[in-house]
Amino acid sequence: MNDRQTHDYAALVVRSLNIRYADGHEAVKDMSCVFPRQGVTAIIGPSGCGKSTALRAFNRMNELIPGTETTGEVIFGGRNIYGADMDPVRIRRHIGMVFQKPNPFPKSVYENIAWAARIHGFKGGMDALVESSLRKAALWEEVKDKLKKSALSLSGGQQQRLCIARTLALEPEIILMDEPTSALDPISTSRIEDLIADLKKDFTILIVTHNMQQAGRISDMTAFMLMGELVEFAPTKRLFVHPEDERTERYITGRFG
Amino acid sequence: MGAFDHDEGYRLRVRKNAAFTWLVLLPSLLVLAILAVIVLTVFLKGVKALNPRFFLETQKPFGDPGGGIANGIVGSVMVLGIAALVSVPLSILAALHLVEKSSSFLSTLLRLVVDSLQGIPSIVIGVVIYAWMVVSLGSFSAFSGGIALALIMIPTVTTSIQEVLLLVPASYMEAAISLGVPRWRASLGILLPAAKSGILNGVGLGIARISGETAPLLFTAFGNPFMNLNAAKPTGAIPLIIYEYIKSPYADWHEKAWGAALILVAFVFALNMAVGARKTDKSR
Numbered sequence: 279m280n281d282r283q284t285h286d287y288a289a290l291v292v293r294s295l296n297i298r299y300a301d302g303h304e305a306v307k308d309m310s311c312v313f314p315r316q317g318v319t320a321i322i323g324p325s326g327c328g329k330s331t332a333l334r335a336f337n338r339m340n341e342l343i344p345g346t347e348t349t350g351e352v353i354f355g356g357r358n359i360y361g362a363d364m365d366p367v368r369i370r371r372h373i374g375m376v377f378q379k380p381n382p383f384p385k386s387v388y389e390n391i392a393w394a395a396r397i398h399g400f401k402g403g404m405d406a407l408v409e410s411s412l413r414k415a416a417l418w419e420e421v422k423d424k425l426k427k428s429a430l431s432l433s434g435g436q437q438q439r440l441c442i443a444r445t446l447a448l449e450p451e452i453i454l455m456d457e458p459t460s461a462l463d464p465i466s467t468s469r470i471e472d473l474i475a476d477l478k479k480d481f482t483i484l485i486v487t488h489n490m491q492q493a494g495r496i497s498d499m500t501a502f503m504l505m506g507e508l509v510e511f512a513p514t515k516r517l518f519v520h521p522e523d524e525r526t527e528r529y530i531t532g533r534f535g
Numbered sequence: 536m537g538a539f540d541h542d543e544g545y546r547l548r549v550r551k552n553a554a555f556t557w558l559v560l561l562p563s564l565l566v567l568a569i570l571a572v573i574v575l576t577v578f579l580k581g582v583k584a585l586n587p588r589f590f591l592e593t594q595k596p597f598g599d600p601g602g603g604i605a606n607g608i609v610g611s612v613m614v615l616g617i618a619a620l621v622s623v624p625l626s627i628l629a630a631l632h633l634v635e636k637s638s639s640f641l642s643t644l645l646r647l648v649v650d651s652l653q654g655i656p657s658i659v660i661g662v663v664i665y666a667w668m669v670v671s672l673g674s675f676s677a678f679s680g681g682i683a684l685a686l687i688m689i690p691t692v693t694t695s696i697q698e699v700l701l702l703v704p705a706s707y708m709e710a711a712i713s714l715g716v717p718r719w720r721a722s723l724g725i726l727l728p729a730a731k732s733g734i735l736n737g738v739g740l741g742i743a744r745i746s747g748e749t750a751p752l753l754f755t756a757f758g759n760p761f762m763n764l765n766a767a768k769p770t771g772a773i774p775l776i777i778y779e780y781i782k783s784p785y786a787d788w789h790e791k792a793w794g795a796a797l798i799l800v801a802f803v804f805a806l807n808m809a810v811g812a813r814k815t816d817k818s819r
Contacts, residue, residue: 342709370714385728
């Protein structure tokens, strides 16, 4: 594959990514891979394997933790997001993030979506943007009568879909999801999974999950990480049915982790 | 043999427990009693001075009938207002810096300044403001009084705002940052509004704290027996009137001093209760 083809195929290209925390712990070791455009890529692995750290490296969120050192390259849109001239604030506008625990702002449902859009200079009709974002997040019908109510009055699952809607409003190219359903009940979880299946047509979704069944259900590609190392990266079906690496097989058959 | 047969020490334990309970309770009651005596004294002595003219008229020379502390009430509102206007924005920005850049050199310096400012006797602050402002502007003024009180208010309010900002869940800021919003916009748009209620409480307590300060006003606001609405002119204040009246030899002025003290205490109580009500309201 030449560079041009890589660019068309890849949403993110990761080259020799190393992340070390202030305490010296190497959370991610020499990770290299190509995340395809569109579709859902799951990153799985046991607790502490570095999957969340890697995910947070893709929109430079690790920089909020003082003393974190990141080396290597993450190419997005033809440029290294760790390049000297790159402003993390601009990157995050295009690579959104959904967190483990729903974290809507303590503002109204409406403002949760409008606030960032306004700061980014959104000029169109705000009402229309709020509605379309909430529709895309399959939340509109449930909240259309309580747009002025505090987002904190919504249920956990609704809050998480609001967080997704908040990200969608900025029309990012990539959405990073860090165990987005681990704090939710099974019904809310399945609604989020349906939503992800729907969103993957328009967005590239990278999802970290500790739940292998979830990875199997929703992802097209799966990356397996272990102790900071990317062990195997393959189409989900192949990774689960015919893992190439012995460690992957041991993990997915539940023999450790 | 019954299960309770070996409990010889039981009675003694009950007595010890009761004794300790009283040991803790008595000092608390004592403190409560002291507060009650103070409030009651101020009330009983001050209530005699209260009538509509006391609120509506300005100070009168001794011997003239009537007279009130309207000039002091208006002056206090002016001086406290100036103090709040100056100190609150500064305190909010300082607290934001302390929270957002807690390990910076400036934060270390700021903490040192806030701590030492808190330890400076208020009369010294009054003298310093006299030297800085009153001398250079050529007049005592509500403005210099307000600045002196602001300097006393800044450390307490900065500290309390810093504490409420630290209580805001980090996940709010994380979410804001992840949306590609510059940090300063996230601080102003998410962090401060999330802490709004706590900030208001801190400001309320800060104003309550300085509303009775007299020493810093002696050579700054100075006092003024007439109604004054010009912030650049000498201005009366309730604590200054209390100070002036209580050291006079006249019974009538003593009574007015108690009346002024009652108004001051009522104001501080009302502020504290408003803050308390907001707090319980929030914890619901």
